[in-house]
Amino acid sequence: MNNFVIVRLPAELCERVQKKFAGIGFESLDALLEFVLRELAQDDAMQMDRDEERIIEERLKDLGYVE
Secondary structure: OOOOOOOOOOHHHHHHHHHHOOOOOOOOHHHHHHHHHHHHHHHHHHHHHHHHHHHHHHHHHHOOOOO
8 A cells, every 4th residue: 555645835836737737647736746756756866877877987997997
């Protein structure tokens, strides 16, 4: 079973978001916000991977394994 957290947002903001994104495939504001938060979390992980890749590449260059 999924656990949920209640988030409090200004009603005016929720109304604007619902109007702006109405009819694009999300059944509710909750579904839209869940999608957005998942995407943001994924982008952070991808950015960390890129940063780690740069660090490893620099170390290999410093050790003379990569030019």
